Amino acid sequence: MNMFLHNIGEIDGESLISSNDALVADSGKRFDYVLANPPFGKKSSMTFTNEEGEEEKDDLVYNRQDFWATTANKQLNFLQHIRTMLKTTGSGAVVMPDNVLFEGGVGETVRKKLLENTDLHTILRLPTGVFYAQGVKANVLFFDNQPAAKAPWTKDIWYYDYRTNVHHTLKKTPLRFENLTEFIQCYNPANRHARKETWHAEKNPEGRWRKYTYAEIIARDKTSLDLTWLKDKSLADLDNLPDPKDLAEDIVENIEAGLNNFRTVLAALGK
Numbered sequence: 001m002n003m004f005l006h007n008i009g010e011i012d013g014e015s016l017i018s019s020n021d022a023l024v025a026d027s028g029k030r031f032d033y034v035l036a037n038p039p040f041g042k043k044s045s046m047t048f049t050n051e052e053g054e055e056e057k058d059d060l061v062y063n064r065q066d067f068w069a070t071t072a073n074k075q076l077n078f079l080q081h082i083r084t085m086l087k088t089t090g091s092g093a094v095v096m097p098d099n100v101l102f103e104g105g106v107g108e109t110v111r112k113k114l115l116e117n118t119d120l121h122t123i124l125r126l127p128t129g130v131f132y133a134q135g136v137k138a139n140v141l142f143f144d145n146q147p148a149a150k151a152p153w154t155k156d157i158w159y160y161d162y163r164t165n166v167h168h169t170l171k172k173t174p175l176r177f178e179n180l181t182e183f184i185q186c187y188n189p190a191n192r193h194a195r196k197e198t199w200h201a202e203k204n205p206e207g208r209w210r211k212y213t214y215a216e217i218i219a220r221d222k223t224s225l226d227l228t229w230l231k232d233k234s235l236a237d238l239d240n241l242p243d244p245k246d247l248a249e250d251i252v253e254n255i256e257a258g259l260n261n262f263r264t265v266l267a268a269l270g271k
Contacts, residue, residue, distance in 0.1 A: 023062050023077050030087045037095040038078035040136060068113040071106040075099070079141075080110060083118060086145035092118075095126075098137040102226040111223045115154040115214065118143040121192065123225065124183060125161045128253065129168040130175045135257030137163070154214050157225070158195060160186055161208045164230040167246055182208070199229065206230060 003009055009017040061072045067080045075096060082092050100107060101123075114120055122142035128135060146153040160183045168175050186209040188195050199207030210229060217223060 023060075023064075023074070023081055026064065026066050026084055029085065030090070031085055032087055032090050034082050034085050034090070034092045034094070036078070036082055036092070038075065038082075040075070040097055040131075040138075069106045069109045073103075073106065076103075076106060076110050079114070083114070083143075083145060088145055088147045090145045091143070092145070093140055093142050095138050095140055098139065098226060101139065102222065102224040104222045108222045111225060112218075114143065115217065115223070116152040117148070118145050119153045119155070120157055121154070122158045122160070122187060125159065125163040125228070127163045127166040127168050127175070128250075129170065129173075135253045152214055154217075156211050156213055157217060158186075158209065158211050159227055161210075161228060161230055164228060165233050167250075169246075169249060 003017055009015045061070060062077050063070050066084050071077060079094060079096060082094055086092055120141065120143040124140040126138045128137055131138065162183060186198060197209055197211055198204060199210040212227065
């Protein structure tokens with residue numbers, strides 16, 4: 001409905017919007033580009049009425065042969081689903097929360113497969129305060145799909161850290177296009193194979209643009225993609241702390257995020 005209200009699709013004509021569960025099965029359609037911000041929240045679930053007439057929720061596990069791993073984690077399912085939607089020459093840019101970068105088990109399996117089967121060339125670390133869900137830490141994963149091969153397609157992953165020492169709020173200091181100008185320049189869309197790091201251990205230790213090789217990534221515990229190299233100035237420089245109001249807003253965001261997590265736990269215990 002929100003998409004219709006924003007003039008995406010035609011209510012009376014043939015709609016490009018499907019109300020079906022996209023994760024249930026492969027539609028068979030393939031695309032050159034997929035740009036997505038899938039729903040956050042780790043578990044997929046369905047609501048039903050039990051024999052006593054009470055509503056219950058049950059975790060949904062999608063068992064698809066074209067997925068690398070079977071899980072109830074909908075974030076990992078959406079990432080796998082989006083990869084299957086791409087042509088072998090297709091490209092994806094997907095917003096994913098931090099846990100997708102470091103979670104073990106199925107998360108590690110999906111990350112390894114993503115590195116092997118696609119060229120995961122760029123990760124943009126987003127600041128907090130840019131989503132309506134309080135305290136959410138997110139990233140944009142950029143990858144090019146590839147045909148089957150023996151050697152992993154990912155050779156290097158370029159990181160742009162636009163989180164450390166960056167503060168945005170939805171109302172007062174919202175994220176704007178101009179805030180990402182430097183990232184776009186570093187990304188070098190005209191020829192991303194001619195990129196240059198802005199980070200240097202001695203000359204520019206505060207550079208936000210840095211490259212890690214496939215060998216460095218695969219050697220990390222659980223093949224974690226959760227990387228940072230910049231120092232948090234608010235922790236190191238006690239004389240230049242953020243504005244007290246900004247600190248208060250951060251505290252409120254973190255408390256609300258924690259409460260939402262506890263509500264999810266409580267709902268699960270009430271099954």
